[in-house]
Amino acid sequence: MAATDTKEKIAALGEKYKYGFVTDIEMERAPKGLSEDTVAFISAKKGEPEWLLEWRLGAYKRWREMKEPNWARVHYPKIDYEDAYYYAAPKTAEKPKSLDEVDPKLLETYKKLGIPLHEQMALAGVAVDAVFDSVSVATTFKENLNKAGVIFCPMSEAVRDHPELVRKYLGSVVPVNDNFFATLNSAVFSDGTFVYVPKGVRCPMELSTYFRINASETGQFERTLIIADEGSYVSYLEGCTAPKRDENQLHAAVVELIALDGAEIKYSTVQNWYPGDEEGKGGIYNFVTKRGDCRGKNSKISWTQVETGSAITWKYPSCILRGDNSQGEFYSIAIANHFQQADTGTKMIHLGKNTRSRIISKGISAGQAQATYRGLVSVHPKSENARNHTQCDSLLIGGKCGAHTVPYIESRNRSARIEHEATTSKIADDQLFYCTSRGIPQEEAVALIVNGFCREVLQQLPMEFAVEAQKLVGISLEGSVG
Amino acid sequence: MLEIKDLHVAVDGKEILKGLSLSVQAGQVHAIMGPNGSGKSTLSYVLAGRDGYEITSGSITYKGEDLTAMKPEERAAKGIFLALQYPVEIPGVPTLTFLKTALNSQRRARGESEIDALGMLKLVREKAKSLGVKEEMLKRALNVGFSGGEKKRLEILQMALFEPGLAILDETDSGLDIDALKVVAEGVNALRDPSRAMLVITHYQRLLNYIVPDRIHVLAKGRIVAEGGKELAHELEAKGYAEILKETA
Ligand SMILES: Nc1ncnc2c1ncn2[C@@H]1O[C@H](COP(=O)(O)OP(=O)(O)OP(=O)(O)O)[C@@H](O)[C@H]1O
Ligand SMILES: [Mg+2]
Numbered sequence A: 001m002a003a004t005d006t007k008e009k010i011a012a013l014g015e016k017y018k019y020g021f022v023t024d025i026e027m028e029r030a031p032k033g034l035s036e037d038t039v040a041f042i043s044a045k046k047g048e049p050e051w052l053l054e055w056r057l058g059a060y061k062r063w064r065e066m067k068e069p070n071w072a073r074v075h076y077p078k079i080d081y082e083d084a085y086y087y088a089a090p091k092t093a094e095k096p097k098s099l100d101e102v103d104p105k106l107l108e109t110y111k112k113l114g115i116p117l118h119e120q121m122a123l124a125g126v127a128v129d130a131v132f133d134s135v136s137v138a139t140t141f142k143e144n145l146n147k148a149g150v151i152f153c154p155m156s157e158a159v160r161d162h163p164e165l166v167r168k169y170l171g172s173v174v175p176v177n178d179n180f181f182a183t184l185n186s187a188v189f190s191d192g193t194f195v196y197v198p199k200g201v202r203c204p205m206e207l208s209t210y211f212r213i214n215a216s217e218t219g220q221f222e223r224t225l226i227i228a229d230e231g232s233y234v235s236y237l238e239g240c241t242a243p244k245r246d247e248n249q250l251h252a253a254v255v256e257l258i259a260l261d262g263a264e265i266k267y268s269t270v271q272n273w274y275p276g277d278e279e280g281k282g283g284i285y286n287f288v289t290k291r292g293d294c295r296g297k298n299s300k301i302s303w304t305q306v307e308t309g310s311a312i313t314w315k316y317p318s319c320i321l322r323g324d325n326s327q328g329e330f331y332s333i334a335i336a337n338h339f340q341q342a343d344t345g346t347k348m349i350h351l352g353k354n355t356r357s358r359i360i361s362k363g364i365s366a367g368q369a370q371a372t373y374r375g376l377v378s379v380h381p382k383s384e385n386a387r388n389h390t391q392c393d394s395l396l397i398g399g400k401c402g403a404h405t406v407p408y409i410e411s412r413n414r415s416a417r418i419e420h421e422a423t424t425s426k427i428a429d430d431q432l433f434y435c436t437s438r439g440i441p442q443e444e445a446v447a448l449i450v451n452g453f454c455r456e457v458l459q460q461l462p463m464e465f466a467v468e469a470q471k472l473v474g475i476s477l478e479g480s481v482g
Numbered sequence B: 001m002l003e004i005k006d007l008h009v010a011v012d013g014k015e016i017l018k019g020l021s022l023s024v025q026a027g028q029v030h031a032i033m034g035p036n037g038s039g040k041s042t043l044s045y046v047l048a049g050r051d052g053y054e055i056t057s058g059s060i061t062y063k064g065e066d067l068t069a070m071k072p073e074e075r076a077a078k079g080i081f082l083a084l085q086y087p088v089e090i091p092g093v094p095t096l097t098f099l100k101t102a103l104n105s106q107r108r109a110r111g112e113s114e115i116d117a118l119g120m121l122k123l124v125r126e127k128a129k130s131l132g133v134k135e136e137m138l139k140r141a142l143n144v145g146f147s148g149g150e151k152k153r154l155e156i157l158q159m160a161l162f163e164p165g166l167a168i169l170d171e172t173d174s175g176l177d178i179d180a181l182k183v184v185a186e187g188v189n190a191l192r193d194p195s196r197a198m199l200v201i202t203h204y205q206r207l208l209n210y211i212v213p214d215r216i217h218v219l220a221k222g223r224i225v226a227e228g229g230k231e232l233a234h235e236l237e238a239k240g241y242a243e244i245l246k247e248t249a
Helices: A004-013 A036-045 A050-065 A104-112 A120-124 A142-148 A155-161 A163-169 A180-188 A429-437 A442-453 A463-476 B040-048 B072-078 B095-109 B117-130 B135-139 B148-162 B178-191 B205-210 B231-248
Strands: A027-029 A088-090 A126-132 A135-139 A151-154 A193-197 A206-212 A223-228 A233-241 A248-251 A254-259 A264-271 A283-294 A300-307 A312-315 A318-321 A327-336 A341-350 A356-366 A370-379 A387-397 A402-411 A417-426 B002-011 B014-024 B029-033 B053-062 B080-083 B090-094 B166-170 B197-201 B215-220 B223-228
Touching: A036 A050, A036 A180, A050 A180, A142 A151, A151 A155, A155 A163, A155 A193, A155 A223, A163 A193, A163 A223, A180 A254, A180 A283, A193 A206, A193 A233, A223 A233, A223 A264, A254 A264, A254 A300, A264 A283, A264 A463, A283 A300, A283 A327, A300 A312, A300 A341, A300 A463, A318 A327, A318 A356, A327 A341, A327 A370, A327 A463, A341 A356, A356 A370, A356 A402, A356 A442, A370 A387, A370 A417, A387 A402, A387 A442, A402 A417, A429 A442, A429 B072, A429 B090, A442 A463, A442 B090, A442 B095, B002 B040, B014 B040, B014 B053, B014 B223, B029 B231, B040 B053, B040 B072, B040 B080, B040 B166, B040 B197, B072 B080, B072 B095, B080 B148, B090 B095, B095 B117, B095 B135, B095 B148, B117 B135, B117 B148, B148 B166, B148 B178, B166 B178, B178 B197, B178 B205, B205 B231, B215 B231, B223 B231
Parallel strands: A126 A206, A193 A223, A206 A233, A223 A254, A233 A264, A248 A283, A254 A283, A264 A300, A283 A312, A283 A318, A300 A327, A312 A341, A318 A341, A327 A356, A341 A370, A356 A387, A370 A402, A387 A417, B029 B197, B029 B215, B080 B166, B166 B197
Antiparallel strands: A027 A088, A126 A135, A151 A193, B002 B014, B002 B053, B215 B223
């Protein structure tokens, strides 16, 4: 497979944080702070219909009454929501119709990030939507996808061109009042990706979105909605980077997946937001709600995530197994080094009969970092014959970090079979010595051993990305031993 | 080639090697024998540069260079190879990946070009075949679930692949059946070369029938207490260590 270009793009993800640069481009922002006016400003900027503005304002009202959750094992100073911008976009008159019209500075930015938006991506069989701060700046290969009937476009465009689909599904998996961050997102979401795969269609290429935070003091609130109609299949990958800044920036995204009868969605994430420096200064707060609804019979949703960045990660990609015989999977690698904090896991909600879920979580802590796996497996009374298998492994590097496992199990049907295995280990001295005595330098040895530890999860990534994700694993652990 | 002078080594503050001297010329194979706990593995770890083995006095030079300041990976790149008495398991890392990473790391450190995936596969297959290592094993995680004998064969496979200047084999013969012993010995003999030296640690004279050493050293309580030609192994086999130690005391 001619995947070298794709590889390069993730290879870029895999070098020491080198996306710390800032693109100097004129920005248009909403006034600082959050109010009904801010919400209306964003909605107007996007030329949204009345119903969506109402929807946003409803969310805003709810959010005002909500409290920030504090149950996660993460600690951070109080966020001042009035001291941030909620909308920032490169100042170009109009969304460019083709890549040739895209501001060269933006193309340059994505090139630096290792994401060439031009033809090369076709060779790799990957279509890309690039989101820069609050707006989508380019979407590639729309035509190819159109031929197959697949809709892959920025959310703002979907609102305009496919309002019936958006209206039907938006908020149907993550309701407006779901949780503090999701509700905030519902009020101020800026852009994100929309995907619809029609009945019986196997999406002909990997779809991927690149999220880039550039502007300072600005939160990113993207919204992704993926609908796989009956018997269809789609594989989607998102990648994320942000500049190095001393301040903490908020990223509160919502992702909703809907799989109808017999459909399958594979959603992969390589998250490499700026993690802060070695002393714990700066970095992204990644407070994200991701949920998939296996709405149809025999449907399947699979989450794979490689989480190496962010100062704080608060994220629980979940599956609602509503359709009979539906399947949910969660494969996760979460690496926390230096002062990073990761509280991540999944929820598998078994509603239908013969539903199956599988959880494989690999948590790696190094430096003074704390990694927590938090998972819920819930079997409802009508869910006959539900099956879950959870494997939760933690690896510690050095003596100052911590790993925690918090599994919640609620079974209200006696036919359910739930298995939970958990291990905690350290990289043993003799393993390191074995590697170094064969010529492998210490840091590479750590990367090799950790990649071995994560193997079952790495294997779930689309082939083009797996090799480079391995590199990323190594890089994010630099300086963790010796 | 290898020159060890009056070496004292402590582990966790306890002195294990107490004034050991040893000299091995290029092209030679030396055997080290000695009772359990006499410090044979300790010596091998010190040569390979393992952390926690503190040299309190004495010197080690290899090809005229001071070894003691080098990290294990630097020593490996310079041609030092240690086949471990107890090879280590690394879950999830395919054996082939490990071999590839190790060989290319060594080559990189020496400023040589890396071998690509295909070239590596060919090279490893060829060595594996000659040492009776099944290809299926190369796909499995390194040493995980390998039998004792399979682990030892894999050590020799690595030796053949890295073509070291100084190979130290720590009880590579223990746990091998007779056929495997022959295969391993053939592997070792195939690498005998005027430019290469070997240090073979063993408890059994049987191995030395296949790998005939130029010299045998007996290590006891952290010191070389007896030395001789290959006939010394027969003598040890016949009399046991106690007798020999008494004679040399
Ligand atoms: N960490 C340690 N702390 C204290 N003593 C140690 C430590 N490691 C090794 N030793 C001791 O050092 C001595 C030498 O051990 P070594 O493994 O080198 O012996 P050996 O000659 O290889 O024995 P064998 O023939 O059984 O393999 C032993 O008495 C052992 O108990
Ligand atoms: Mg020993």
